[in-house]
Amino acid sequence: MRADRVVLTLFVVLALTAPGLLSDYYVSVLNYIGLYAMVALGLVLLTGVGGLTSFGQAAFVGLGAYTTAVLTTATDLPASIAWAASSPWITLLLALLLTAAVAYVLGALTLKLSGHFLPLGTIAWGISLYFLFGNLPGLGGHTGITGVPPVSLFGMDLNLGQEIYYLILAFLLIGMLTIHNLLDSREGRAIRALKGGRVMAEAMGVNTSRSRMIIFVLAALLACASGWLYAHMQRFINPTPFGLHIGIEYLFMAVVGGAGYVWGALLGAAIITIAKQWLQDLLPALLGASGNFEMIVFGLIMVLVLQRAPDGLWPVIKRFVPIRVPNKKINEQAPDLPRRAMPQPGEVILQAVDVTRKFGGLVANNNMSLDVRAGEILALIGPNGAGKSTMFNQLSGVDTPTSGDVFFRGQSVAGKESREIAGLGMSRTFQHVKLLASMTVLENVAIGAHLRGDKGVISAAWRLDRAQEASLLKEAARQIERVGLGELMFEQAGNLALGQQRILEIARALCADPCLLLLDEPAAGLRFKEKQALGELLRKLRNEGMATLIVEHDMDFVMGLADRVVVMEFGEKIAEGLPEEVQQNPAVLEAYLGGVE
Numbered sequence: 116m117r118a119d120r121v122v123l124t125l126f127v128v129l130a131l132t133a134p135g136l137l138s139d140y141y142v143s144v145l146n147y148i149g150l151y152a153m154v155a156l157g158l159v160l161l162t163g164v165g166g167l168t169s170f171g172q173a174a175f176v177g178l179g180a181y182t183t184a185v186l187t188t189a190t191d192l193p194a195s196i197a198w199a200a201s202s203p204w205i206t207l208l209l210a211l212l213l214t215a216a217v218a219y220v221l222g223a224l225t226l227k228l229s230g231h232f233l234p235l236g237t238i239a240w241g242i243s244l245y246f247l248f249g250n251l252p253g254l255g256g257h258t259g260i261t262g263v264p265p266v267s268l269f270g271m272d273l274n275l276g277q278e279i280y281y282l283i284l285a286f287l288l289i290g291m292l293t294i295h296n297l298l299d300s301r302e303g304r305a306i307r308a309l310k311g312g313r314v315m316a317e318a319m320g321v322n323t324s325r326s327r328m329i330i331f332v333l334a335a336l337l338a339c340a341s342g343w344l345y346a347h348m349q350r351f352i353n354p355t356p357f358g359l360h361i362g363i364e365y366l367f368m369a370v371v372g373g374a375g376y377v378w379g380a381l382l383g384a385a386i387i388t389i390a391k392q393w394l395q396d397l398l399p400a401l402l403g404a405s406g407n408f409e410m411i412v413f414g415l416i417m418v419l420v421l422q423r424a425p426d427g428l429w430p431v432i433k434r435f436v437p438i439r440v441p442n443k444k445i446n447e448q449a450p451d452l453p454r455r456a457m458p459q460p461g462e463v464i465l466q467a468v469d470v471t472r473k474f475g476g477l478v479a480n481n482n483m484s485l486d487v488r489a490g491e492i493l494a495l496i497g498p499n500g501a502g503k504s505t506m507f508n509q510l511s512g513v514d515t516p517t518s519g520d521v522f523f524r525g526q527s528v529a530g531k532e533s534r535e536i537a538g539l540g541m542s543r544t545f546q547h548v549k550l551l552a553s554m555t556v557l558e559n560v561a562i563g564a565h566l567r568g569d570k571g572v573i574s575a576a577w578r579l580d581r582a583q584e585a586s587l588l589k590e591a592a593r594q595i596e597r598v599g600l601g602e603l604m605f606e607q608a609g610n611l612a613l614g615q616q617r618i619l620e621i622a623r624a625l626c627a628d629p630c631l632l633l634l635d636e637p638a639a640g641l642r643f644k645e646k647q648a649l650g651e652l653l654r655k656l657r658n659e660g661m662a663t664l665i666v667e668h669d670m671d672f673v674m675g676l677a678d679r680v681v682v683m684e685f686g687e688k689i690a691e692g693l694p695e696e697v698q699q700n701p702a703v704l705e706a707y708l709g710g711v712e
């Protein structure tokens with residue numbers, strides 16, 4: 116059996132036997148750990164993986180708890196909705212629906228914010244919901260709601276801590292499995308690209324705003340389910356556990372445990388809950404006075420963890436108990452992904468017309484026009500700062516021209532999102548490589564095939580996407596082999612040399628099955644032999660009908676490869692023609708005077 120599965124089995128066996136071995140008090144502590152871990156799990160997805168910090172998750176816990184408490188204790192509900200109160204299982208469904216709707220609206224309002232504005236936004240709605248729970252008529256004010264019925268399962272009321280324990284465990288395991296599966300999928304790769312890789316992901320066709328909304332809603336749903344369980348375990352609720360300070364505590368748990376890891380949520384919830392219990396008992400006895408001293412100690416622990424283990428304690432434990440997860444298997448029998456129809460050789464597929472881009476007073480591109488045909492390699496050259504990368508960004512939708520237009524396969528694409536342009540068959544690499552350092556080469560390249568798959572979150576969570584996933588990974592592996600990185604397929608991308616990372620970007624671009632490749636300085640950092648191999652690959656692609664636009668400073672490489680060359684200086688085109696022509700052009704020689712490579 117795989118080592119990671121042994122650990123999981125061990126955990127499940129221990130968790131199943133724990134209530135038989137522990138006192139009621141410790142079972143109740145475990146119940147709280149399970150409930151907190153579910154919220155922290157949402158934060159792993161949202162904050163650790165997706166990079167979106169939220170202080171407001173406790174409010175979603177409250178939404179789950181209040182929805183079920185109100186409905187299941189109401190005595191005078193109109194007959195039309197009384198059915199909803201007849202079973203906590205129905206109120207769970209309603210709570211999840213309500214939470215999804217509220218999270219969607221709050222997400223639409225706050226996820227557009229970036230930097231520190233986003234956490235501030237979550238604090239704002241976290242506080243608002245907290246006060247709503249305390250002040251909305253019918254919610255019992257600050258004294259809350261009592262008499263919440265227990266959950267029934269197969270006709271048995273789960274009254275005792277020992278009884279609801281297994282329900283909490285089941286919810287937690289389902290949550291962990293769902294998030295684990297999701298992260299190991301097409302949607303999951305898109306989610307993992309959110310933190311630091313949004314521009315790249317959009318250029319590969321990922322709708323990153325949608326991915327942000329998905330993780331926001333999922334994290335809220337996990338919190339809501341925790342709140343529902345809490346209400347039926349405690350049997351009464353008031354607003355206190357849903358306030359901002361508890362929202363901060365949830366974030367503590369995720370960060371201390373390891374915000375980037377599914378198991379980190381459980382570890383963090385366990386450490387904080389147990390430490391809190393101990394410190395609450397121990398500190399007043401030690402200090403001889405009562406008070407919330409544990410919060411002061413927590414603050415210190417937090418600072419210490421952030422300094423010593425910024426990724427949380429789970430990776431530290433993993434270092435001491437190395438559990439090797441076997442490499443992914445590439446299924447050669449998986450069906451090939453469908454390919455796009457390539458344009459006719461010689462057909463103009465990209466046309467820039469009078470593209471101008473101004474940054475304040477600086478004109479980075481001035482009336483730039485060029486066209487690229489299917490089956491040709493066009494080189495865009497010019498001294499440093501000439502405006503080549505800016506031009507690339509206008510062509511690929513990363514940036515919008517101040518004036519002028521860009522046509523790709525006959526459609527005007529200036530001002531379109533880069534993911535829309537990617538969908539039409541344009542794929543690019545970046546001057547400053549943009550890859551996800553902690554993901555394998557295989558996973559990085561598979562992001563390129565995002566638009567060639569369509570399986571969403573639910574398929575991923577329940578592993579209904581495996582057939583398509585096998586095809587996506589097979590295609591990624593094929594492109595990795597094609598560019599000569601086969602031996603590094605399962606290596607973390609961050610461990611590759613810069614030249615290899617550039618080649619990885621080409622494999623990722625090819626994985627999108629493009630008809631136009633935009634390569635921004637692909638030969639920089641490559642050794643002679645690697646450059647030769649890259650040249651051969653690009654010639655082969657040209658023969659297959661690929662159009663390539665390449666920005667490159669290595670003149671030997673460019674002149675031996677390109678069919679035509681466009682030369683830029685100070686944002687303008689100063690020459691265009693065959694490689695041998697532009698090399699003789701006086702304006703080009705002048706531009707490069709003293710800088711010929």
Ligand SMILES: Nc1ncnc2c1ncn2[C@@H]1O[C@H](COP(=O)(O)OP(=O)(O)OP(=O)(O)O)[C@@H](O)[C@H]1O
Nearest residue numbers: 474477479497498499500501502503504505506546
């Ligand atoms: N976002 C921006 N804001 C302001 N100025 C910018 C921005 N992006 C580029 N520029 C400026 O536009 C000019 C062209 O830059 P660009 O990076 O396109 O040149 P380049 O030809 O790609 O240079 P290099 O070969 O060094 O990469 C430079 O003067 C640069 O400082």
